[in-house]
């Protein structure tokens with residue numbers, strides 16, 4: 074196996090034993106990037122020179138015995154995280170040449186832990202989308218089938234891990250943008266509890282929903298990255314001031330005696346038969362590990378999509394008001410006066426989906442409509458959250474499919490926003506409730522496309538998610554496959 078195909082924990086063992094160097098690992102990753110990137114387009118910006126220089130420093134540190142949790146490991150960052158001195162576009166023309174003057178907290182934390190950054194990954198513009206097709210920098214392709222989308226909005230981060238163009242990556246999840254692409258690309262993806270990971274330096278989409286999390290090749294790597302990024306940050310007022318457990322300590326505990334809830338509203342019409350079959354096998358596997366499964370109900374599920382598509386655009390319309398061509402970002406050269414400059418900069422700088430969301434959101438927040446839309450949606454959101462609180466009184470974990478279908482074709486849903494929005498029907502409730510969720514590979518369709526199973530847990534119970542995900546992964550007996558590129 075090539076070095077770039079290994080996991081964080083495998084590489085760490087080799088580094089510690091002196092069997093390889095960070096320079097060799099980074100070189101292997103860039104060799105792979107050069108070979109497959111023209112077909113995948115997972116990255117917007119590559120950081121090869123810095124990565125190689127950082128690898129030399131990591132090798133020096135290892136020689137001195139300074140080995141940290143992520144020393145020498147190449148990690149890719151979604152292009153929504155501010156990186157000091159490196160272009161951060163958010164997939165948009167309006168930020169095409171934006172170079173942040175500071176690092177996001179998670180970037181700082183990963184660097185502290187010894188990580189090396191390979192580059193900034195492709196994404197739907199401002200994280201609005203489920204296919205990475207709204208990116209100003211072109212669509213990312215699914216490594217398992219280049220005619221298909223990788224999911225979104227963190228499609229580049231998912232594809233880069235699946236194609237071994239990095240060892241692991243980070244993304245953000247507002248309605249499913251980590252878990253959905255993880256499922257469609259056959260990797261592990263976790264959205265932590267709202268507030269578990271600092272969002273300082275994350276470009277905001279919908280502030281009451283956004284959360285940062287890892288994409289990895291296995292569950293152990295997910296725990297390692299969670300150890301690296303979780304925790305309170307005085308610079309971020311919504312981050313939770315609570316200690317972070319060692320997430321690795323959950324991996325081998327097993328789930329004997331647990332109760333796993335299967336929400337009947339998530340096994341509905343419209344779920345692809347092969348997805349359903351793979352998830353049913355996952356249920357059997359979990360039962361074989363000593364867990365009891367029971368049907369549960371989350372009765373307000375039917376309102377999730379509607380609630381999300383009021384709250385998220387409303388918050389986006391407010392967050393995106395800052396892109397006016399004045400302080401930073403794209404400015405139209407043709408503005409006749411201030412108002413005209415605003416109008417032209419925004420009209421030329423934003424793509425169609427972002428404009429659609431700004432219009433929807435501005436409408437929902439406008440005077441006379443606020444109570445009918447945003448306020449009402451917030452009230453229903455409280456009911457959705459209560460569904461989960463009630464469910465977790467009777468079960469430890471909830472299990473669902475991650476996505477209704479496997480990866481769809483490029484262009485298949487771009488003409489119909491509602492069809493695109495339905496891709497997140499099984500992931501959105503988690504963000505509305507603020508709870509953590511993880512997607513783990515659970516098999517392949519006959520056509521060779523990956524399928525994911527989603528586990529959900531109560532507030533701050535990422536440890537439990539990793540516990541069941543690790544037990545499942547170890548015992549699922551899934552065929553080991555790699556995309557044929």
Ligand code: GLN
Nearest residue numbers: 200201202247248249250
């Ligand atoms: N696909 C959903 C949307 O378009 C979720 C995106 C996300 O999680 N960032 O809003």
